[in-house]
Structure formats: structure tokens, C-alpha cells
Amino acid sequence: MATGSGNGSGGSSSGTASTNHHHNNHHLSIDMPEHRKRNTFTSYVAPLPGDLRLNEWSLPSDQRDVHLAKPRLLLGEQIVASAPAYMYSPIDPMESATSSSNLLHKEAIFGLLSVTNFKLAFVPLQMARQAAPNSSASAAPLSDLYQENTYLGRNEITLNNIDQIYTVAELGRAASALQAARMTSSRRKKLEPFKQQTINGRIAALHIVCKNFRLLKFAFQQQDSKLSGASDYGKLIASALNRFAYPTRHDLSFAYAHREAYYYSSLGVSGVSMYQTKNDWARELIRCGASEWQVVSSANVPLLQNPLQAGKYTVPPHFVIPKCCSIERYLDLSRAFCDSRAAFWVYSYGSSGAASLVRLAELQPAAQQDTKVENIMLELVRKCDERKQLKLLQLTDRLPSIQDVQRAYQKLRRLCTPETPEKFMLQDDKYLGLLEKTNWLFYVSLCLRFSSEAAATLRSSITCVLQESNGRDLCCVISSLTQLQLDPYFRSIDGFQSLIQKEWIALEHPFQRRLGHVYPLSAGANDQFHDSEQSPVFLLFLDCVWQLLQQFPDEFEFTQTYLTTLWDSCFMPIFDTFQFDNHAQRARAAKDGQLVLRPVWDWSEQFSDKDKMFFSNPLYQRQRASDMGSSGGTGGNPSGLRRSLAVGHKHAASSAVTSTPSRYTINPQLFATQSTVPQDRFLMPAHRIFDLAVWDQCYYRWLPVLDIRGGGQPQIDLFHRLLLSNIAKVQRCLDLQNFDELPDAYYEAIGEAKPKRSPIAATEEAVADQEPIEYVDGVERRRKSMPPPPSTPANGLHTAVNGQLQLSSLSSFFPFGNPIAGDAPHQLYDILSSSNELLLETSSILDKSSIV
Template structure:
């Protein structure tokens, strides 16, 4: 941080030139009259008329019909594109209150290419020469989005104007140059009290009580009375003398001694750093492990998992991420088809699914050990990177609370924010010529959670859209959750630079209620002990129909299995499959910006919408039974089924590929086969598709990140009235039907 006065920090050079329009365009004046929506303290830096092309289209005069004419604007917060002739009817999609549909934050921009002389691509790097004549810009975002803008029909220097502004503002050299530090809009925190922020001793103490832990205690860094570099609050063994701890913790990397994070069946989950490289004597490490053993009720030695040896380095993960992202951001039909023919080969070489598999495997091992009442020590260089991933996954596997929305947010606050994952470095919020510190470990974790969600859909309250939105929000600097390396940096920013703290979990700041509906999973089967929201309960006079009750399983709620001290259920653990053959590609997150892969009127979101409609109708029937008012019952047509005989999912995507290849001279039959590589694993509409509700709105496989252009009345009704989760044992539970006596 610096002491530079604020008025000097946020000075900028304006490149806005409203006098130059598009050559030969009669509507140049009207185009220049477009103005982007600016937030408080947001400043316009540069603007230029451009043509925006679809990401997989080739920029050429032959494809100009695919381009959209509009105004491209760079501010100190975002890159914004406003179409000159927007659709008369704005379709339904996830609408962020801070960003338009074609806006991206500057934090989200990763790589910018200048296209010169039609084909030559040059990397745009700050403080390096920018070409005087730029035909196009290709912008690759950290959330896998590819933006393509053409300046071929504009004034000569318009491309350079935009490129110069991006080079200066999209790659800040200091953190305090981020938009977060100049956005001073008032904020009123509305995050629910059920989300533990772990910013106080009380939050950690409650977690100790919830897990039934007695041999550990909460310590505050301030109590050590020295500049320790430790987290604000953390948990150490009670038998660890505080003077001995003060003497020992400095021997570990980043002062990360053994910190308790979770307890299960008497076992402790502990994160511990490695000794500093210059310390060869392992005495202090052995003393620490012995103290952990003393905290075990049976005095058993802990199971030690050295993640530095078991898992890839953060540099390997970053390289795998870049290779995988290259597969997901083809910039031309030719590149798309070339990658499709060798898609599985490229996917294997990236190693991304291998890293997901390894993380799930290690988390499953840790969970198994804890179920056997054996404490687990996760050891890593500084215990702030892969420890976050494995520790979080272990708790999700064991504890159903962390599979709820409030629990998941509390988990990230505990494992990632409070214990100080270096978000600033790993997500690349500040530009550095050396990229060795960057690594998308948060994305790797979210992908692992998505795999668990696919395998156990009834166990998770949150949806894949919720997980995707978290990844997008990591690059929204208005919220501080994913912006800092340490709690001390966050504290100094609020004290010295008057940063306004806004947790990302206050979703009402970003989304309207109609968009937050997508965060809940309609397949979630609510349990009796999880009472976070309104649910539909069984009336006392309801009678279950025989033969429809699901046989008992390890997932069934059984109070006798509860510990007398811990409130964590012991029969709700998951047993995930972690081999690569059992894993899938997170299509919504990685493919949503590739229109050619979009399945029209199909895919998982269509199935999800079907279940939301059922929940909507069940809710109406439940209320009618309770109030004896049957006027609001669903129309009979809503339950009428129709049968389709042909799948439209793969054929639609294949037809799109064939159309693209025909314009580029490709082979149509080969195109159909290659597109199927990405769609066949998640093709949810078989050849003889099941019956579906008549009149159900048809959406696409990337909804709500794609536009729904139909009549939104019925769609809105389904989405807004399907948010009541049906609790296990309810009158309309999916596995039973209640019959009321007359």
C-alpha cells in the first residue's frame, strides 16, 4: 500500500473521441450517442464504434452479417459493449445489476491479442508498443469468455485508442488501483446471520461446539503481542503452551503451524505448513504432531497427508488451466473443428480432469480416515493453497451442513478467507510479468464440488449455476471476499484507504430475486435437521400410501447415530467416485460462451426446469389442501404429456457445426462426429425421449447464461414459485404420496 493522495491515484487520460464514427455508416451520430450505464465513481476512459463477432466466427467481410454494430467503452471498472440495434424484446437470462450482458470487468480480462494485417496476432503487454493500425482485438477472460471486436470499418486509430486504454487499466500494477478502492457507494450488510464469517473468536467457538470438540481452543493473533503474520483467529490444542507455540510457529512456512479446522467422530482435521527450507532439524514438527496426538480421545497417531507430494504444484495447475482454457476458447471455425477431432487428446494433455480426480481422491481418503475416528493432518508448503481445496472437500463429503447454501458460504469464509488463501496472487488481480504465483485453485475446488453435485444431486441445496456465479464473482472487485491475500491487508485497506467492505454473499447486491432462484437445486431432498428456509411439512392426519417409501440407506436421518456432544450427523457422508472415467466436463462453466455447442431445447437446464415446474405445481396443490381453496390449482393441461421420438440435442449441435464448416469448406460428416465428442457425455435427451409436460418453456443447455427469447410470463412464474424445498417426509415428497381422509 502507498500513501499517495487519492486525487493522484485515480487520474486518467481520456481517449474518448465522439467525432469519429464508422466509415460509411449513416447512423454514426446515433451510435456515438450511446452511453454505457456507469456506477458511482466509475469513469469513462475510451470509446469507439466496433463490430462484435461471435467467439467462433471468423472476422471477415463474408461473415459481417454475423457481427453486431455497437459502441465499445472502457471505464476504470469494466469493458462494455452496447449494441446499436438491441433486440426489441430482451430475453430472460441471469442479469447482473452491475454488468450488462456484454460487459466484463477489467479484473476478468486475462489476455488481449492485437490482430494486425488481418491475420497477425500480437500479445498486448503493458508498457510495450501498441500497433498503430489494429484490425481487431481478441480478449480472453479468466471465466473462459472470448470477446472479438473488429475495427476494420472504423476510423484508423480507433483500435489503438481502445487497446491503449485496456493496456493501462486492465493490468493494474498496484492493488489500490483497483476499482474497489474508489467505489465509495454506501453499503448495508444484509447477509443472513446463519452464514458464519469467521471474523471473530465467537464464530470459531461455535464451530468447536457444533463439532463437539473439547481439546482445542481459539487464539487471537493480537494476543501474541508481536507481528506474527498469522490469521486473525485460529484454533490450536489446549495442551499447547502459548509460550511454546510462540517459539515454534515461526519455524513453519508463513508461520502456519498446526491449525484445527473441523472435527468429526472425535477426529480432528488439521492444516499444517512445512518447516522452512533452512530448518533441517524436524524436532519442532515432531513436537507439534505429538501435541495433536494428545488431543485425540484414544491417543491415536494422526494420519499425515503431505499434499506437496501427493498433488501437482500450483504452477502445474496453472499450466493445465491455460491448456484447458485454450480448448474452450477457439477463435475460428477452423480451430474449433481442428480441436474437436483431437478433443480427448487435448483434454488429456491439459491434465485438468486428472487434477480434479486427485483432489477428490485425497479428500475421500481424508474423510474415510475421519469416519474411522482417526485425525488427519493436511500438510503443505504454507498450508494456504491445496490445503484449502482438500480440507473444504473433506468437510463437504462428511457434513451435510456444508452442502447447503449458508453452510457452503461459511465453509469458504473459514477455509479460504479466514485462513488466508492468497486470492490476490492466485487470481492475478495485480499484473506481474512473472505469473508463477497465479493458479486457479478456487476454480479447481468449484469443479470438484460440481462433480459431487452431479453424483449426489439430492444432497446439495445449491445448483451448478450458483457455483458458476461464484467463479464469475471472483473477478468483481466491488466485493472484497476474493480480493486479498490476508486479513491484515483487508484491515489496512479499510483503515488507510477507506475501502468499503462488501461480502460477495450479499447476493441481493448483484441479482434480483428472479435471478437468485437459479442458485437453488430443485433436486435437493431437504432433511429434517436442515431448516434454513421455508419447507412444506406433512400434516398430522396424512397417511402414506404403502409400498412407495424408499428403503432405508446410509443417507437416512437417524437420531440414534448422533453424538451426544456433536450436532454433525454421522450417517450423511458421501462416497464419491473419483476415477477420471467417472468425471464429466462442467459444460455450463466452460462451454457457455461457445454458441456452436449450445443444445437448443435440451440439456440439463431443461430437465431442471421440468422439476421446477413440478415443485411449483406441488406447492400450489399443497396450499390448496391447507386452505381448501382450489381456485389456484394448476390447469389440467400442465399435466398433459407428449412424447417425442427424435433427439434434438446432439443433432442441433451437429447441425450448427455443419453450417459453420460449410462456410469454411469443412467436411460435414466429420463435423457431426466431432461435435458429438463434447455433447454425448451429457446428452440428456435419448433417441426415444421420455414424456414431457405440454407447454413447458423450452430453454437451452446454457440457460440462464444464454438468452430465453420466448414468452417469459410462464417461465417467470415457474422460477419464482418453485423455491419451496420439499422436506423429507412431506405430503408431496418425491418418493411418497400422502392421501388425506375425507
Template sequence: MAEIKTKSKKNFTSYLDSEALNGSEQAILNPKLLSGELEVARARNVLLFSPTSKIKDDNGIAGVLVVTNFKLSFLSFDGSHTSSIYQENIFLGKNDVTLSNIDYIYQMNDRKKRLVAPNIKILSKLDVLHIICKNFRVLKFGFKRSEVGKGKHIAEALAKFAFPNRHNLLFSYNYKENYYNTLRNISMFNKKMDWSHELLRCGATGWRVLSREREDNIPERTLPMHYVIPKTVTEIEYVKLAESFNRSRAAIWVYSLENASLVRMAELIPTITDTKQENKMLELVRKCDPMMRQPCIMELNKCLPSIQEVQASFLKLRELCTPDCTRQFMVQDVRFYTLLDKSCWLFYVSLCLKYSNDAAMKMRGRETVVLQENEGRDMCCVISSLTQILLDPYYRTLNGLQSLIQKDWVSLGHPFSDRLGHVINSDTTEQSPLFLLFLDCVWQLIQQFPEEFEYSETFLTTIWDSTFLPLFDTFQFNSEHDRQYAHKNEHLILRPVWDWGEQFSDKDIVLFTNPLYKKPAEQSRKSMAFLPPTAIPLPGLHQTGSRITMHVTQMATVTNQLPEDRFLEPKTTIRDLELWTQCYFRWQPLLEIKNGGYPQIDLYNRIILSNISKLQQALQSHDFDDLPTPTNESENVINGVGPMPSISSFFPFSGNDTNSNELADILTLSYDLLTDGSIIDGLSLSQIPD
């Protein structure tokens, strides 16, 4: 990563000319600019093409293309840029992408294709810009109708602003809008109290929090100010031992199950050939177990891919999911599974799930597990996080997942800036989407255990998109040290990405929850509604007594495939895995199923919950006038609520033809049911009898 301590220079360059500010279109077609956002280039009469369409004048949508120091924005003359895709980010329009999201830019002229980069000459006559984004989005812009030189004009601006060589050139340093923290139930793990609470929650009595009062006392900048070490060692002894490990990252506790602990540890410095110091550290870990059992060491470098291998796999996967044209799509489609197999992506997902499951099984057997890799902040993050999700139902909740990412990824120093390519430096081998690999593994778990997760695949996809939104600091830095330096010395305003109300309205946030989620018994909040003596209880609920509860016998019957303690044991072979189509294919119109796909099923489940919510309210208020009335008019009518809303397979990331307000009402009702507790707390839809 480029050194972020370098002071920013007053070297802003605008590529605007006076001609670009003329014309009636520009009076109307101006992008919404944020505080600190500046327009740097503009081109009129640009054509936006579909990702796989041929580059012809009659195939594109005409409009204005604008580059700012934050985003690339296209505004169509016909107003189609304002038409609704259901998920609407407050900071980005339908055809906007942040500069941080741009990975590759190609300039095309007379069928010649060349890369656009800061040190590569731009063609004087440029017909097409082909942009590949890190989140698999593809954008094609044609300039044949534009004024001469405008294609080069835009390309030069992108080459300058989309590939910063210093961290303080990111837009987050210019965005000075005040932020008022409203987060309440998410642990940020940047305070001693958060780690102390986690130790208490896990019952980890053999460990303690090591805190540094000042940042200059931290032995290595990748370490946070607070982390957990063995209780039996003094701070001085621990720091001295840690000097023998890469980045001074010796044994660091992250989780405990009964007396078994999950520990992360770097490898010894390559110049140290004697393992004496490592053995001393492992002995300290052993003493943290009341039974003094030897810990199991998992050497991740030997069983999992390197960051370079993951990056190579990602590029192959993205190439498969972003065809240039219909012809390439058809050629790839014939050999799709062969090409997918050659990318090794699902193979790496399989390996991560396998070794996470191995670690979880050992901990269930009361064996402490030490995860060891080079610096202990790459694959350690992946395996540690997945292991905790398999073991602990809390991390399958919305707040739990966000707290887990804060603990294992953000606080303990996963180098997000390097791995996601926020800053371009000479060492391109540092870029590797390990965080996407983790999210894909979580998505696989949701497919296998849909009742066990409070969050949905839409939530995971949205998290991935948010890694390229530099307004929020969560995924922008290599370490807590870098974050705090930018905050204090560069006056960066810190905004956690987890405050989703900053980005989305309620209609979008409701889709972060999973309607099939079944809360653990200890978390379920029973409704206080009482049944009238003459009422007929809902199926699956007690008929005796006044309080609405669930049949314990029925719950036991339905969940017998899961251990009583709700540990997850996933299938990990490649044949048991699927491709995360929502995340990888959502920008390809050719692959979208109109009025079909899993989102239609998900919506059906939410409508059922909405109707149950209405019935509950009617029972409580004794007012049944607003209840749906049965009808036989159409198979697409559900209990009289009207026609079934039609959404497509990439909802909510694709075009939406359904009335958004009507859809939002349905989703909001089901969301209230899921989050506020109800008569079916702990009862998933799959448990309701036919």
C-alpha cells in the first residue's frame, strides 16, 4: 500500500472546457454532487450500450457522461437513468459507478483494444470505452456521436482519478459531511470493552485483553490498540516473544467454545530457523485450557490457496461472467462448467468450507485450534470467521455478522486497501478478493441451511458492493492504525458502513432479512397476543392456554437434521456447491429470468408473512375488516391481496416493472414481523403444515 502519511497536494486538475458547459441538456442533466465532489470531465451525445450488445448507433441509449472525483455518471436524454431498479443507493444513480469500483478500462478504435492506465497513451480518436468493474459490472460507452476528442477527454480523466497512487487521494478525504453515529447493537472491537464483553460471552477465562494507551506503543502498525492474549504471560514477555513472528503477530484469541479456543498466529520471521520462540508461544496457548491439552495447529499456507492464486481464480471467474458480446456468451455457454472448473473458484470455496468445518469439529471436541499463516491476516480471517459462523448462532444474525467482520477482518488488520486495489502501486500481487471468497462461503451456507441465517443473500451482495464505496471507512484501510492516522492527521470523517440508513431507504433494508430464518429458542421473543376463547389458532400453534407458542414436539421433528446445539456441518465437496448468480450475473440481461427465479419465491414467502402479520393485528384489535378476502379470480392472487407482484431473477438489482410502493408495503409488513417478534417467532415457513 502507498504510504498514507504523505500529505495531499494542491494538484487538482479539471478537464472541463467551456464548451462542455453549454447546451440545454446540461442545464437539466447534471449529476447530483456530494459535499467535496467536483466534476472533472463531461461528454455529450455519448451512447451507453448493453454489456453484450453490438456497438451500433441504434443499440445504445444517448446521454451525457460525467466524470467526477468520486464517480462515473451517465445521464440519459430520455430519462431512463431515473427509472427504478428496486435497490436505490442514496449516493449513486442507476448508471453510476464509483471510481474505486473500476478495475480495468479498455479504449477501442477500429476493433483495436488497448488498456487505459495512468502511464499508457490514450488514442486520439477513441470510439468506445469498455469498463470492467470489481463487482462484475460491465459498462460500454460509444463516442461516435460526441464531439471530436471527447472520448480521449473522458479516458484521460478516468486514468487520472480512477487509479490513485496515494490513499489520501481517495474521495473519502474530500467528503466532509458530518456523521452522527446511530449504531447500537454492533460491536466495533475498537475499544477494550468490546473485547472484554466477547471474552465474557464466550466464557474464555484463560485470556485477557492487552491494551495500549498510545498508538506509538503498538509494536506493529497492523495490530489494533486492543487485542486478546494468554492470561498467564505478562505484557512485556508477550511483546518480546511476538518479535520473532511476522508483523509481531503472535497468538491472538478470537473465540472460545467451552474450554476450546480459536487462536490466530503468524509464522516465524523467515530468518529465524529455531522454533524455540514458537514453542513457547504455543505452550502459553496450551496453559489457557484448564485441561492443559495440546492445541491443534492448522498451517493454512499448506492447505489453502495463496492470495495470488485467489486473484488469478477471481479474474478467470469474472471473465466467464462478463462476456464482451453475444457471440462470446454463446461460445462460453457451451463450455460453461468446464471453464468454471478451470477457474478453480468453487474449488477454493470448497477448501475454505472444508477446513473451517474441520476447525469447528475440533473445537466441538474441546480441542483448541491455532490458525497459522504468513502474517495471520488473510486466510486466517476467512477460516476464523467461517468457523465461528458454524459454531455460534449469534454470528448468523445481522448484528452478529457485522460484529464478526469488525472483529476478525477490520480490527485485526485484514489489508482491505491492498487486497481490493483501492490504491494502485507497483506491487500488483497484493490484490486478492479474499473478502469476496468469504462472502461466497457464507452464501453457500445460507443455501444449505436457509432457516439458520437471519440475513439474506441480498445483504451479502450489498456488503460486497459497499467495499467500493469510499464514503465509508470500514473497508478502506489496511489496519486500524492507518484508519486512526487518517482520522487524526488527514481529518477524515469516520463512517461505518453498517449504518445502512445512510445509504438506503427502509424499502431496501427490509430485503436484508431472510423470511425463512428460525430464531434460536433463547432469542425468540414470544408475542403478547392472546387468543379469544372462540378463535381458531393458526396451524402449528398451541390450542391450549392463552399465549401463542410453538409446539416443541413439532420443532424437534422439523429440526432433527441439525444438532440440538445448532452447530452447522456443511457439505463441502464441489458437487454440493452452487454459483452465486445474484452477485456474479446480475449485470447480464441475457441471463435474467423475467418474472421468475428465486426472488419470486422469496417474495411469496414474504407475502405469506405479511398476511400472517395482518391476521395477528386483527386478532389483537378484533378488527377483521382489513383482512384479505379469498378469491378465485387468478392463480396469481394470494389470499385476496391482489395480483402477485412480478419481479425477476436478479431482483433487487435489476429493472423493476412492479409498482415499487405496493411492493415496499408488502416487504415492510413482513420485515416488521421478522424483526419485532410475532406469533411465529421460532417457527419458519417450512414448519407450517399443508
């Protein structure tokens, strides 16, 4: 490879450039005077982190064309800068400092590092891994076994995900390899956005700390600064990241350049309620039996449409207020509260929907001395309660501030992203103490505690008012957790997404500021905005939900993989769901910036059916279809009977869809005081710190040193799916009275060999596959044929040993872990495929038409 490339493209390839270095140096030593001799050699061998002068061998010939390793670009995506680089593991092995050059070469991956207006992409130059010699020719590729995003590769991150950039200065010539490995931390320098700081010396490496707890480490080739046209690749990449990873305006986001059209797959099938219309809120009032409240649309209020008056209010497009209060009086009272957030109804509980959950902001600083307006607002809320009782939960003094949450998050992330093996071992020795000092689990405990208190208040038929400074941060957390504990509908995937739309999107949690999507120039001068406004409140909520999943594993339709993916999706600017502070910003972006609005809930835009399969909990138990409420909730079942999905009826899901009314019409006869929310499906979680755990899949999935093969929750989940697959096969054999396809586990249990399939059975199955197509609401439904049972290899994914199933190749961070080798991919894919039929019929997440 030529050494004089300075345009960031990685240079042009040359078959003899590297080998000519030694000849050039030899001639220099003979023909040139001593004072003009200098070393012009460029090393391309994977160095130790921070020491790039230790090895003096050129790359093999098959790795010289680094410019060919170009990233895949989306519509509107452009490359800003590129450079050849080595990517290292987040924690280099402890023996790296004393390893040979061949081992060092294996520890690093050589390729092209590129910065675009959308992502930071590393494309390895090495060829794809060959399939194992003993694997089947039809085995599924490795990419089919791990979560593969349509927009991002495995070694790519969005610019929105980048939080901190550290530069590592180049070591002197006299530094040893051991010093290089140990001095990495001390030579790291944080790259501050918007500050024209001078970078002294060359940049040998970059450490990228991501908001989703990922640590990326890149090292660059050493080049002599005196060579004509030489480029400092590290400075080139660092400058591009500093310019594009911290946008000063939202319209600089890649979402505005990506103009790919978005089309809903189907309309008319109710799934996720977006709460973008008045009917969405009215339907929720009907479901909860909240007859003392009314929906107000800002577009229908003349005062809010007056340009001279509209600026005084920051209310959402649709909100629910007491019926006993006129809209004009309500708006007049709301001006005394922060962000005009007076009492907003969000939920009601009880047989008659009498007890309500209400969100309320605090008074403006100028009005805090006079609480008359607040007392009037609380009295209006009290009148909506059947028993005229009310409990006020003041969250500002009881829960952490957004600054406290940000500090706890930063401490937790530092604990989860050690940059050296020495630091990892040092933290490991006192891990529990360091974890306690982060206060993260303490804040999770507080959120669960006060949400349980709010839920208990509603169960006592007493209205609960949640009050916070602006009513848009911790109010979202407590309100959402309260409804999760009370209402089983919100524990389904569609219900949970509807809950986020209602509590976080429609009522305008400031995602843009809290997740750091924008860094205004006015704040960049003194670096105050980043510290005071950014706070991962949504991650705190997701962690609380994960704790509920651990305590009630069969009550939730979604899995921890779904929650982890949801956190990652917060940094995908292609989807508008988590990119704005309020509806006004979103509407302005769609109108003026021609932004294509694309909801994140349409998971088919990002993932295949195989990936979405891991979003559904195989042991989730849904109520009978006849007991499902009109909005997807459950009700009318005092005994609380539920059926197991493994032995459920084939058309239960279709019956639930058929009984669901249209989203665009509301039957006035349904508006009664009787709530359809079940009263016997509430949860009472443990909230003390020693009852909680660390969400290891989300926080530690990027640390290979913590990966446990054949252990962890993914191992249990796969066993559940295997059991679900076997039960589905047995159920089908019973339905068809054809026992030729009994699962292998049956014959293993009775100790008999599985009989070969008869030609008659094959003929009967071929006839059965030609049965007439069934249509439900105009949607074609076919019974998916079960794949043939796999042949169990000698050392495959599952081998019966003493009657026990062995899954030793599975990563504990699956589907985010390291690749699986050997026969494991094919066997794992078979388990997923064989359980696909039942999951498709019972889980709404796999149906793209559920997005409305």
C-alpha cells in the first residue's frame, strides 16, 4: 500500500510498495550523508494499543487493498473521511503485552474505518469466516443467528450513539511494549466538542464511548511526518467525528438527508395506539371507564390557535382534563405551572374507573409563594373521584433529579467500559462497592417503590396525582411503571408500545435534550447544556421494566432482548419516535425539513422475522380470547383464567383481532362507567436493592471477557423455545392423529430409535398442504408446515448426554454475543424455525400490519 495517501480514502494499492521500503532504506544508508539519513519505513502490522513502532513487517498481499473495504451506504449517506485502522477488543487479553507478533496480529482486525454523515463504520478487510468442515451444506450463515440491523452492520454505530471521544497520543521511540500497554489510560485525552483544542503530536489511537455502553478502540498506522503527502489518519478521523457527531441543530441529523419513502403495510388492524388523534384518547377513556374526564384537541381551541397567545402555552396536541372545568379556565390556570403542564389524566383504575392517575407539574418559581392556583387545580381533580379523595405524590423531593440520574449513568458506564485489562481487574476486585457508589440500583429501587405506592393508592380507589418540576421526566417513569403493575394489557408488546406512545411521546418527554441528540452552540462555549440537560431517564425506566421481567417472567409478552433493542433504537435517527422534544418540533421537521416520519414500532424496517422472534417471550400467558378487552386489554374474567400459548387454540389470536373494533369509529353505546381493565392481574414487585439485579445483557454485552458459553438467561430462553417447539409438534400430531412427526425428545425419553417416515404419511401431508386458504378480515392465514426434524450431529448444538440437552455453544449475551462455530448455527436455527408457527399465531409483534 502506498504511504502517501492523505485524502482519507486509505490510499491506493501497490503490489511492490511495501517490499521496496527495505531497498530504499539500503540505498539511503549508502548514498546519502549521515545527517540526512532517516527512517522512511511504515509499519502495517497490528501493534499493541498505543505502541505503533514495535513491528516492522508489511501486511500480507491479500490485505493491501484496504480501499476496497468500503462501507455500505444508505440513501443520502456520504463518506466524510476514511482511513486504514486496526480495531481492538474492548478489553485486550492480559497476555497481549508479552505475546509474539503473530498473536498480536490475531488480536486486532485490520480494515477501513470510515465516518459518514450517519455512522462510524469499520469494514474488516479479511474474508468472511469459512464454514466449519463438518457443518451441513445447507447450514444457516452466522448472520442469521445474531441480531442484524438492516441499517447497521456489526461493527457500525450511529453518530447519535457517540458520547465521548478520547485520543491516545503516540509514544516515543524509546517506549517499550509493556509501557505502551500500561500507559494507555494516562495518555487518553477527551475530545471536547466545539472547542478548538490543539492536539499536540500524532494520534495513535481513538477510544469511542457510546451511549449504549459500547467501547470501540481503533489504532492507526505509523507514518513518518517528514514524508511528502503523509497523513495523520488518527487526526483525520478524530476531526471528522468532532464535526459530525455533535450536531448543533436537529436539521443536521442524517434523518433529513435520508429521504427513503415509508409506507404502512396495512391499515385497519388495531395494534399500537399512537395517541395522535382525539379518538385514541377517547378509546382509552372508554376502556378505563373514566366518565368524568374529557379530551381536548389544541387544534379546536381558538386561544391556542391565536399566534399572539399560543406562545404562552406548551400543551400537547391532545390532552385530557376534568369535565367540571371549562377549557378556557383550565388554560388560564395552567399558565401558573411549569411548561403549562397542569393536571393531565393518563389512566383510571377500578370497576367504575373512579380512581385516576394524574400528572401535574410544579408551580412556576414566581407563583410558588401562592399555592391558591395549585389548590384549585387539585380540587378540580378531586371532583372527578367517586369518593372525592386524592393523594398527592411529590416526586421532586423523593426521587433523583435528572442531574443525579446522569451522574449515576456515567459512573455505571465507566464501570462497564474499562479500557485496559488492569483496570478491569482492579474494578472486579471491588465491584460491589463501585456498583453501590454509582447509585443506579438505588434510583431503580426508588422508582419501583413509589410506582408501587401509586399503584396501591389506585387499588384503594383513591386518585393519585404525581407532581414533578415539569411533569415530563420522572413523572413518565412512575406513571408508566404504575400502569404496568396494574394493567396486563400494557405487558403485551402492542400494549407496552402504546404505553410509551402515551406517556413518553404524546405527553412530550424531551428525548432530544435528554439523549443528547443536539448540542447547541450557545451551550458549547461553557459546556453547561451537556451536563444539565442530558439524562437517560428512559434507560432508567427500561431498567425498572427489566427488573419486573425478572420477578414476573410469565406476565410479559416481550423479553429483555426487546428492551435492549429498544434502548439501541433511541439512537437511530432514521426513526422519529425518540428524536424530538415535542410534537411541534416533529410537525415542523415534517413540513419545513421534509423529514420522512417513520415509527420505530415497525420493527420490520430494521429486523428480519428471525430477529423479531427473540422479542416474544415463549412462556407468556395470555387470557382467553373471549376475555380480551376492546382495546386489546383484558377484562370480564373474574377468575383470572389464562391459557398457555404452548397448548392454545390455533385461531385464538385471530379471534382477538376479529373482536377488535375499528380504530376510526367509536361506538357511543360502549361509553359506560364500567371499566374493562381486570382487577385481579396486578403485580406487587419487590423493590429493595437486594431484590434487584444488574441488567447484564444491556450493560455488559460488549465485553467478551464476561461472556459465558452455555450459560445465562439466553440458555434458559432457548430451552423454553425448544420445549415450546416440542409441545407444538405433539399438539399437531394429536390434532391430525398422525404420529410420524413426534419430536426427537419423545424417542429419547422412551429409549427407542425414531422410525423412518412412511411414503403414505408423506403423501397425506402433501394433500393436507393443499387445503383451502383461510381468510380472517381479508388477511390470508396459512398453517405453516413444520420443518423436518434435524439430524443430531456428533458435536452439534444439542446432543443428548445422560438424558440432558447440551447447548454449550450458546453465548450468554445472545443474540448480541460472539459468533457460534461448528454445527451450532444450523441446530439453533432449526429450533427457532420449528417454534416459529406458534409464535407467529400468538405474538402480534411479527405482524407489520399491527402498526397504525
